[in-house]
Amino acid sequence: MLLRYIARRLVIAIVAIYVLATITFFLMRLVPGDPFAGPRVAPEIRQALREHYGLNLPLIQQYGIFLWNLLHGDLGLSLSSRGHPVTDIILQAAPVSFDLGIRAMILSISAGLFFGIVAALHRGTALDYLTVVLVLIGISIPSFVLAGILQYYLGVYFKVLPIARYENFQSTIMPAFALSLGTMATIARYMRSSMLEVVHADYIKTAYAKGLTARQVVWRHQVRNALFPILTILGPAVANVLTGSFVVETVFAIPGLGRYFVTAMQNLDYTLVMGMTIFFGAFLILMNFLVDVAYGLIDPRIRLA
Amino acid sequence: MTFHLSSKGMLAAGLLAVALGTTAFTAPAFADKVLTMAVPGNQALDNLDPRTLLTTNHQAVQMAIFDSLVRSKGSDIVPAAAEKWEISDDGKTYTFRLRDTKWSDGKPVVAQDFVDAFVRMFVNSPASSIYDAIQNGAEVRGKKADPSTLGVKAPDDKTLVITLTGPTPYFLGLLTSAYAAPSRQDLINKEGDKYGTTADSMAYNGPFVLSSWSNQDKIVLKKNPNYWDAANIKLDEVDFELLPDPSTQRNLFDNKQLDVYVPQTESEAKTYEGAGELIRYNKGGLRDITYNHLGQGDATKAKLLSDPNFAKWISYSLDRQGFVDKVLEGNGIAATVQTPAATSVYPGTTWGEVDQANVGKYNPLTADPAKADEYKAKVLADMGVTTVDQLPPLTLLTSEDPSNTKLMTPYVLSIMTNLGLKVTLNQQTGNQYWNTLLYPARAYDIAIAGWGPDYDDPYTYMQYWQTSSQDMGTTFNNADYDALLTKANNTTDLKARAAILVQAEALFSDIGTSTPLLHYKGEVAVQPWVKNMMTSSFGVSLNYIWVDIQK
Numbered sequence: 001m002l003l004r005y006i007a008r009r010l011v012i013a014i015v016a017i018y019v020l021a022t023i024t025f026f027l028m029r030l031v032p033g034d035p036f037a038g039p040r041v042a043p044e045i046r047q048a049l050r051e052h053y054g055l056n057l058p059l060i061q062q063y064g065i066f067l068w069n070l071l072h073g074d075l076g077l078s079l080s081s082r083g084h085p086v087t088d089i090i091l092q093a094a095p096v097s098f099d100l101g102i103r104a105m106i107l108s109i110s111a112g113l114f115f116g117i118v119a120a121l122h123r124g125t126a127l128d129y130l131t132v133v134l135v136l137i138g139i140s141i142p143s144f145v146l147a148g149i150l151q152y153y154l155g156v157y158f159k160v161l162p163i164a165r166y167e168n169f170q171s172t173i174m175p176a177f178a179l180s181l182g183t184m185a186t187i188a189r190y191m192r193s194s195m196l197e198v199v200h201a202d203y204i205k206t207a208y209a210k211g212l213t214a215r216q217v218v219w220r221h222q223v224r225n226a227l228f229p230i231l232t233i234l235g236p237a238v239a240n241v242l243t244g245s246f247v248v249e250t251v252f253a254i255p256g257l258g259r260y261f262v263t264a265m266q267n268l269d270y271t272l273v274m275g276m277t278i279f280f281g282a283f284l285i286l287m288n289f290l291v292d293v294a295y296g297l298i299d300p301r302i303r304l305a
Numbered sequence: 306m307t308f309h310l311s312s313k314g315m316l317a318a319g320l321l322a323v324a325l326g327t328t329a330f331t332a333p334a335f336a337d338k339v340l341t342m343a344v345p346g347n348q349a350l351d352n353l354d355p356r357t358l359l360t361t362n363h364q365a366v367q368m369a370i371f372d373s374l375v376r377s378k379g380s381d382i383v384p385a386a387a388e389k390w391e392i393s394d395d396g397k398t399y400t401f402r403l404r405d406t407k408w409s410d411g412k413p414v415v416a417q418d419f420v421d422a423f424v425r426m427f428v429n430s431p432a433s434s435i436y437d438a439i440q441n442g443a444e445v446r447g448k449k450a451d452p453s454t455l456g457v458k459a460p461d462d463k464t465l466v467i468t469l470t471g472p473t474p475y476f477l478g479l480l481t482s483a484y485a486a487p488s489r490q491d492l493i494n495k496e497g498d499k500y501g502t503t504a505d506s507m508a509y510n511g512p513f514v515l516s517s518w519s520n521q522d523k524i525v526l527k528k529n530p531n532y533w534d535a536a537n538i539k540l541d542e543v544d545f546e547l548l549p550d551p552s553t554q555r556n557l558f559d560n561k562q563l564d565v566y567v568p569q570t571e572s573e574a575k576t577y578e579g580a581g582e583l584i585r586y587n588k589g590g591l592r593d594i595t596y597n598h599l600g601q602g603d604a605t606k607a608k609l610l611s612d613p614n615f616a617k618w619i620s621y622s623l624d625r626q627g628f629v630d631k632v633l634e635g636n637g638i639a640a641t642v643q644t645p646a647a648t649s650v651y652p653g654t655t656w657g658e659v660d661q662a663n664v665g666k667y668n669p670l671t672a673d674p675a676k677a678d679e680y681k682a683k684v685l686a687d688m689g690v691t692t693v694d695q696l697p698p699l700t701l702l703t704s705e706d707p708s709n710t711k712l713m714t715p716y717v718l719s720i721m722t723n724l725g726l727k728v729t730l731n732q733q734t735g736n737q738y739w740n741t742l743l744y745p746a747r748a749y750d751i752a753i754a755g756w757g758p759d760y761d762d763p764y765t766y767m768q769y770w771q772t773s774s775q776d777m778g779t780t781f782n783n784a785d786y787d788a789l790l791t792k793a794n795n796t797t798d799l800k801a802r803a804a805i806l807v808q809a810e811a812l813f814s815d816i817g818t819s820t821p822l823l824h825y826k827g828e829v830a831v832q833p834w835v836k837n838m839m840t841s842s843f844g845v846s847l848n849y850i851w852v853d854i855q856k
Contacts, residue, residue: 266735
């Protein structure tokens with residue numbers, strides 16, 4: 001039955017990616033302008049470049065070529081990184097972003113859950129208010145401000161961590177922390193409210209009535225049930241964090257995917273934008289699928305119909 | 306109490322002795338001389354094939370790994386791949402004698418490598434118009450002549466003959482660029498699109514070779530032991546790290562992990578100057594306001610923007626010197642003509658010395674409200690209206706960040722708005738700015754634009770205003786101006802040529818499509834152990850080839 005479910009989700013996923021690719025393809029071409037514009041570029045050369053990359057063919061034909069290549073796993077050549085296949089660019093940068101993202105997620109999830117649970121259990125006390133304030137700060141501080149502050153104080157002033165670049169374990173600490181804070185705060189907030197909601201459920205009262213200790217009730221029932229909303233946001237959160245943050249990667253000079261999201265569009269690099277969109281779309285679909293499967297596995301009441 | 310060493314203690318003592326002994330015998334390793342810099346332009350360099358030139362950022366690496374015929378050394382031009390050359394009396398024929406050098410893979414550097422490079426430049430490369438002085442260059446690019454007719458010939462392996470369309474005094478300076486470096490056609494044929502994207506796809510003949518290249522991360526150059534002048538190259542290694550954020554660069558520089566840093570503001574520069582770490586140099590380049598005489602097809606706008614009185618009205622309302630002094634804190638030069646004063650016009654003389662009559666004559670250094678009002682009255686009369694708000698609304702195109710007050714855009718916008726004009730800002734970044742500004746779109750009324758010099762001669766600032774040029778979205782079509790430039794191109798007497806160019810500058814300053822705003826001052830901070838860093842006013846600003854590290 002799980003196999004049938006997976007097969008059905010796979011078909012839906014393929015259709016979704018196809019729709020995503022098509023919409024993005026035509027939307028990108030609607031943006032006016034020539035990717036090869038620049039000072040001193042002779043008109044004949046612009047023409048020659050457009051021909052070389054097949055941009056002078058009718059749009060439908062270009063779309064057909066694009067789909068055909070996509071089926072063969074070829075995302076084409078980047079228009080702004082001359083000579084570099086888009087697949088190579090993504091495959092080179094993605095592992096770095098993933099590595100940073102995973103570290104950030106571990107931090108976010110563990111610290112976020114911790115603060116959320118602690119705040120809920122000590123509701124109304126100073127600890128709760130402290131957590132709420134920390135959460136507010138975490139959500140509000142722009143990542144470039146945090147990154148800049150961390151880099152200056154920990155890197156230059158106190159000299160305890162490397163300032164930039166992704167070379168060893170120490171150089172992952174600051175960027176992972178800067179990247180994790182926003183998601184950490186969100187998880188803490190959701191976990192806290194989820195815990196507080198669950199505490200009013202019937203089964204909690206039953207558990208206490210049966211004579212279980214507070215610790216047993218909290219760990220066996222309250223936390224586990226409160227985790228469900230977190231699981232829902234985890235899908236997109238992981239996708240966002242793992243595919244690179246433009247700001248953190250720029251400030252800490254990390255060779256990840258983040259900067260391509262901005263520069264590819266600015267440079268009108270059609271192929272790179274398409275490649276990035278499909279990559280991110282596929283990844284997001286995968287994460288959502290994993291979350292749904294996790295739901296089915298964790299909660300026996302949910303049937304993966 | 307007597308001291309006994311247990312067997313464990315003996316072993317420990319023995320190991321310790323061996324360790325100390327080996328360190329004592331290890332001679333102190335002379336650390337490699339490594340220069341660490343940020344990748345110029347703060348964005349990854351995608352392709353290092355010299356013929357894919359689009360920016361000077363790429364050239365900063367290319368000039369180290371390729372040797373052109375001649376090379377810039379400070380303000381001099383010195384022999385490089387060519388050991389000597391002759392220029393004919395009419396200035397049109399250059400004959401170079403190449404020295405015996407090899408590519409990094411062992412093949413000899415021959416004259417045909419240069420021919421192949423120039424042919425490829427005109428057939429394939431975006432910016433070949435810089436070298437249009439070469440006979441048939443423009444025709445080859447426009448596919449009107451066969452590449453074999455290009456004025457670059459190799460009569461034998463060690464001789465290269467370049468024929469020009471006219472005497473071009475700045476031509477040797479042009480040849481210092483990495484854009485004119487030789488190339489290996491056999492490798493290009495073998496690698497196809499991949500040529501220039503990896504260190505292995507190319508061969509090198511420069512003072513350094515491209516040792517490793519992680520595209521988004523780090524470029525490592527190592528000294529080329531077979532370089533003909535290897536004895537004078539002191540550096541062992543040059544590292545370019547990709548550091549997209551200037552604040553990160555500053556932090557690394559302050560932490561002594563980066564050797565070179567370009568300050569973002571004048572106050573930053575002054576702190577480094579106080580520590581004796583700042584180099585100030587002549588940096589070419591211009592920032593200006595360009596008017597679209599075609600008015601994007603709107604007849605009223607075209608009439609307004611083509612009226613020289615309109616440009617003068619705005620020009621006399623600008624306080625260029627005030628802006629430089631108060632906003633830029635002195636980090637700039639108020640520009641009243643297109644060409645910077647420090648540009649060389651013939652050996653021993655700069656543009657400022659010959660062009661004095663034009664300075665401040667057509668555009669003022671400080672605002673002159675009385676004269677501005679005179680021009681305003683003329684504009685209103687020309688347009689047949691009585692008040693300023695009857696003039697059509699205009700858009701101001703810029704690529705600058707409008708919130709950064711250290712740039713010209715907010716100042717210019719505020720001046721125009723204060724005059725009562727209805728001007729809206731159109732900010733475009735990256736390629737979109739070029740798509741909007743350039744032909745064929747030319748979708749701007751007024752644009753904040755500029756120019757960077759390709760060689761050290763006033764002609765680079767003037768040539769793109771010719772009618773035949775479509776560059777920079779220009780709409781200036783003036784037969785007298787074209788005639789002056791053509792005449793200058795064919796004059797062998799350099800002083801006479803300078804006088805003609807002064808006339809051209811005067812004409813353009815009077816009725817041209819552009820009002821100059823600012824010329825640049827260059828400044829860079831280097832660590833105290835970096836010696837002999839040279840600078841240049843055109844092309845690549847920093848020349849690190851002969852740098853020595855003395856720690």
